[in-house]
Amino acid sequence: MKKIDLHTHTDISDGSETPEAAVCLAKSLGLAAIAVTDHDTAAGVKRAKAEGEKCGVEVVSGIELGCGWHGSEVHMLGYGVDPDDRGLASVLDRIVRDRHERNVKMAKLLSDDGIEIDVAELERRHPGSVIGRPHFALCLVEAGIAESVKDAFNRFLDPGRKYYVRRHFLSLEEGAELIIAAGGRPVIAHPLQYKLSDEGMTELLEKAVSVGVCGLECRYSGYGEETVQRLLKLAADYGLCPTGGSDWHGSHKPHISMGSGEHGELCVPYDYLEALMKR
Numbered sequence: 001m002k003k004i005d006l007h008t009h010t011d012i013s014d015g016s017e018t019p020e021a022a023v024c025l026a027k028s029l030g031l032a033a034i035a036v037t038d039h040d041t042a043a044g045v046k047r048a049k050a051e052g053e054k055c056g057v058e059v060v061s062g063i064e065l066g067c068g069w070h071g072s073e074v075h076m077l078g079y080g081v082d083p084d085d086r087g088l089a090s091v092l093d094r095i096v097r098d099r100h101e102r103n104v105k106m107a108k109l110l111s112d113d114g115i116e117i118d119v120a121e122l123e124r125r126h127p128g129s130v131i132g133r134p135h136f137a138l139c140l141v142e143a144g145i146a147e148s149v150k151d152a153f154n155r156f157l158d159p160g161r162k163y164y165v166r167r168h169f170l171s172l173e174e175g176a177e178l179i180i181a182a183g184g185r186p187v188i189a190h191p192l193q194y195k196l197s198d199e200g201m202t203e204l205l206e207k208a209v210s211v212g213v214c215g216l217e218c219r220y221s222g223y224g225e226e227t228v229q230r231l232l233k234l235a236a237d238y239g240l241c242p243t244g245g246s247d248w249h250g251s252h253k254p255h256i257s258m259g260s261g262e263h264g265e266l267c268v269p270y271d272y273l274e275a276l277m278k279r
């Protein structure tokens with residue numbers, strides 16, 4: 001069976017590796033295809049595609065948008081978006097400006113407590129990348145204030161923690177509309193990460209279908225087979241294509257391996273991609 005990974009991050013957002021290195025890794029792992037799904041940017045897609053053509057890995061253009069949902073955040077993946085789409089570019093520009101303002105606010109809160117993070121320096125160090133909390137987490141680890149990225153989030157950066165600043169989110173409608181207008185297919189990412197009740201999940205999926213979402217990420221790092229079967233049934237009930245991916249971030253999330261997840265539990269068949277792209 002041909003295996004794929006439809007959820008990966010590069011250093012164009014908060015992954016550790018370049019788009020080229022991500023594609024090379026996919027090749028060395030024997031994956032038939034990967035999608036590059038950076039947070040709020042498709043700027044790595046063309047580089048990944050060029051590398052894919054060189055080494056013989058199918059690269060699917062992708063993006064992951066944070067959308068607001070009942071005071072928290074639901075992630076929407078978009079597959080097949082045109083990275084040059086002007087409507088998409090203009091909204092993403094706005095999101096990056098918004099993120100910049102938020103980063104400045106988080107740095108100010110940290111600075112008030114004597115922890116100095118220079119946003120301008122961060123932006124210089126990661127030119128063209130979408131900078132967010134993961135970069136702050138790495139700074140806190142480097143400064144010896146947190147033990148790991150996870151620890152930095154748990155103690156300082158998660159919602160409800162001292163240095164969390166909420167940013168503006170697109171609505172699910174806006175996210176789906178944007179992805180569809182850019183030629184893509186919207187998919188709800190990692191549905192268990194939102195800790196919804198059964199009723200909450202029903203409400204989310206009904207909303208998702210009503211705004212044009214066409215897929216549900218059923219196979220994901222850490223999701224056991226029982227969970228996967230439950231999600232596959234939900235996807236079928238709502239007429240959604242099942243998708244799957246690891247959410248690989250390179251060394252920034254070292255417990256996650258591209259293509260195979262946390263303990264080899266992840267296996268995403270090529271058929272998922274074919275069915276999704278026919279939608």
Ligand code: AMP
Pocket residue numbers: 014039066131132133134149150153154158
């Ligand atoms: P931001 O978009 O700047 O709010 O950062 C969100 C990103 O940070 C997510 O997409 C994850 O990659 C990462 N993240 C969020 N919460 C955690 C956590 N508890 N541990 C590790 N990484 C996290």
Ligand code: FE
Pocket residue numbers: 009014039134249
């Ligand atoms: Fe991330």
Ligand code: FE
Pocket residue numbers: 064075189190
């Ligand atoms: Fe996500």
Ligand code: ZN
Pocket residue numbers: 007009037064247
């Ligand atoms: Zn992701």
